[in-house]
Amino acid sequence: MVKKQRTVMLIDMQSFYASVEKAKVPEYKNEPLVVAGDPSRRSGIILAACPIAKSYGVETGEVLWQALQKCPNAIVVKPHMQEYIDVSSQITQIVETFTDLVECYSIDEMFADVTGSLHLFGNNPIELAKQIQQKILNETGIYARAGVAENKILSKLCCDMIAKKIDGGIYYLHKDELHNYIWKQPVRKMWGIGSRMEKHLYKMGILTIGDLANYSLPRLRKKWGVNGEVIWRVANGLDDSPVTLTTHNRQREIGNGMTLPRDYSQAWEIEVVLLDISTEVCRRARQKGYNGSVVSVSISGADFDIRTGFHRQKKLTDPTNITQEVFNAAKQIFHQHWNGLPIRRVGVSLSDLSDANTYQMSLFDYNKDQLRAIDKVMDDIKDRFGEVSILRASSLTTAGQAVDRAAKIGGHYK
DSSP states (O other), X not given: OOOOOOOEEEEEETTHHHHHHHHHOGGGXXXXXXXXXXXXXXXXXXXXXXXXXXXXXXXXXXXHHHHHHHOTTOEEEOOOHHHHHHHHHHHHHHHTTTOSOEEEEETTEEXXXXXXXXXXXXXXXXXXXXXXHHHHHHHHOOOEEEEEESSHHHHHHHHHHTGGGSTTSXXXXXXXXXXXXXXXXBGGGSTTOOHHXXXXXXXXXXXXXXXXXXXXXXXXXXXXXXXXXXXXXXXXTOOOOOOOTTTTOSOSEEEEEEEEEEEEOSHHHHHXXXXXXXXXXXXXXXXXXXXXXXXXXXXXXXXXXXXXXEEEEEEEEEEEOOHHHHHHHHHHHHHHHOOSOOEEEEEEEEEEEEETTOOOOOSSOTHHHHHHHHHHHHHHHHHHHOTTSSOOGGGGSTTOOHHHHHTEETTEEO
């Protein structure tokens, strides 16, 4: 029996945040619009720009004032993260009316395996993609693009390098077309290649995705191990991974970071922020049922021109999600590595995760049970009355950020 070839789509929303804002206000339809953070809090970065704004040269990730120099008449909208999450969920539900195999890759991208349902919609992948695209547009006002192929990697490459750049926004990439559309592209454009990897590949004479696809696999394995094979397989469009709802269920790390509203130069101020972030990280770990064995702290200096700071971690004696234990480790890391210079960004994370239902008990350390009880009481109160219904006193000092962070999702106001 011949195995049926899979049909997988990567569905991507065009300029998602900006599109949501335009869908809400029809008067913005033919205007250049950008979504950007609050410049007064150093987060004046372009999060999304509509195609009209991009035609002026505006780019995602650049500073707002630079974007306004290129496009002075741009409409600037602050992000509304809860709305974006709600619309993303709505779009997922729309795609699920065509197949039950939908895997959210990000807030504005999802994989859909339509192999089993394609016959219900005429057995034409392009026509099915058009139906999905039209339904999303009709119900949300968002324009979607779709890369269609036989696996997830090919559909992702197809969407990013072909579908996003053509009229209609839909393309079916056959594997034997890689040399025509994908292999000619610079290696930096390939999914999974960052700037550091690009430099290493350039030194090896690998300039294009085709160069990588045709490079010696044993040599790539020898240099980078499993990761060497992964990037080679991506370049060759090889992927056996399924589209599944549980792909991203297992977390490797739980962390949070924040850009400070001003330069923090006193140790007590930074300790307050470390405690606020540790509280948030541990609460999320308890909600998800995890303990962690490794605490990491990231610090970035206040000087934008000279990069300073550090990223260090500490292995704990026993896995934990107790706020005070994680904070104590974070504070120790901070004081061990901080050079005394002003700080603009702080991050704390918990990794090497394990099941929170299993933990090491001690006959001599009664304090842990008390700390767990305190965390549980605080969690219960927050669950019932909101994140700022109970706070540590330090969070109400001039250095505290817990109240402000409670009003945000992903670092931006809801």
